[in-house]
Amino acid sequence: MFTEKLIKKNEFGKLHVDLAQLGILLCMMCCNNESMLFPPRARLFIALLELTVFIANFIRRSHSTNANRACTTLAAATAGLALIVRPFMVFENSMLTMKIILAIIVAFGLAVKKIWADEEKISREFSQAVFMGAFITLIIDGLINQSLTNSLIVLSVSLVLLVYSFIKKTRRWFLVSAAALLGLTLYITGDFLAAIAWWVYLLLAGFVLIIVAALTEYFRQKAAKNPNEDRFFVDWKW
Numbered sequence: 001m002f003t004e005k006l007i008k009k010n011e012f013g014k015l016h017v018d019l020a021q022l023g024i025l026l027c028m029m030c031c032n033n034e035s036m037l038f039p040p041r042a043r044l045f046i047a048l049l050e051l052t053v054f055i056a057n058f059i060r061r062s063h064s065t066n067a068n069r070a071c072t073t074l075a076a077a078t079a080g081l082a083l084i085v086r087p088f089m090v091f092e093n094s095m096l097t098m099k100i101i102l103a104i105i106v107a108f109g110l111a112v113k114k115i116w117a118d119e120e121k122i123s124r125e126f127s128q129a130v131f132m133g134a135f136i137t138l139i140i141d142g143l144i145n146q147s148l149t150n151s152l153i154v155l156s157v158s159l160v161l162l163v164y165s166f167i168k169k170t171r172r173w174f175l176v177s178a179a180a181l182l183g184l185t186l187y188i189t190g191d192f193l194a195a196i197a198w199w200v201y202l203l204l205a206g207f208v209l210i211i212v213a214a215l216t217e218y219f220r221q222k223a224a225k226n227p228n229e230d231r232f233f234v235d236w237k238w
Contacts, residue, residue: 024050024053024054024057025054027050028047028050028051028054031043031044031046031047031050032047038087039087041085041087042087044085045082045085045086045087048078048079048081048082048085049079049082051078052075052078052079052082053075055071055074055075055078056071056072056075058071059071059072065118066119069115069116069119072115073111073112073115073116073126076108076111076112076115077108080104080105080107080108083104084101084104094145095141095145095147095149095150098137098141098145099153101137102134102137102138102141105130105133105134105137106130106131106134108130109127109130109131109134110127112126112127112130113126113127128172132172132176135157135161135176135177135180138153138154138157139154139158139180139183139184141154142154142184143184143187146188151184151188154180154184155181155184155185158177158180158181158184159177159181161173161176161177161180162174162177162178162181165177169237170237170238171237171238172238
C-alpha cells in the first residue's frame with residue numbers, strides 16, 4: 001500500500017499501481033456473487049464495509065487536506081450505512097430499530113463535526129443538516145408508531161432541543177423544536193380537542209394573544225433600557 005498516491009513511478013520511470021486498492025475493489029465485486037454462503041443482507045453489509053475501506057484508501061499524504069476530509073466523510077457515511085443494514089442485532093420491534101438508526105445518523109453527524117472541525121462553517125452546516133434530518137425522521141417515526149413510549153421519547157427530545165436552543169440562542173432549532181412540540185401535542189390529543197366546545201378555543205386564543213402582547217411589550221422595554229443586550233429571538237443566530 002502506497003502512502004503518497006495510488007499510482008507512482010519508480011526510479012526507472014515505471015508506473016506502479018496500489019494493488020491493495022484493486023484487491024478491495026475485487027472483493028466488493030465478489031460480494032455480488034450469489035454463490036457466496038452468506039445471505040443477501042450479510043453480503044451487502046460486507047460490501048459496504050469494503051467500500052468504506054476502499055474510499056478511506058484514497059486518503060493520501062499528497063492529497064489536499066479537504067480532499068482527505070471528503071474521503072473520510074464518505075467513508076464514515078458508508079460505514080454508517082453498513083451499520084444500518086447490519087445482519088446482526090436485528091430486532092422485530094420497529095420502534096427500537098428506528099432508534100438505533102437514528103443513533104447511527106447522530107453519530108455520523110458528530111463524526112462530520114469532528115472531521116471538519118477546522119472548517120467552522122462547513123462543520124456547523126453539514127452536521128446541523130444531519131442532525132436536522134435525524135430529528136425530522138424521529139418526528140415521522142413518532143407519527144407512524146403512536147405508542148405511549150415512542151410519543152414520550154419524541155416529546156422529550158423536542159423539549160430538550162427547545163431548552164438547548166433557548167440557552168444557545170439558535171433560531172433554527174428553537175423554531176423546529178417548538179413546532180414539533182406543538183404539532184405532536186395537537187396530533188396526539190386530536191380526539192380530545194375535537195370534543196371541546198368552540199368557545200374554549202376562543203378563550204384560549206384570547207389568552208395567547210394577551211401573553212404575546214405582554215411579552216412583546218416586556219422585551220421592547222427591556223431593549224430600550226439595555227440597547228447592548230441581545231434581544232429575544234431577534235439577535236439570535238441561525
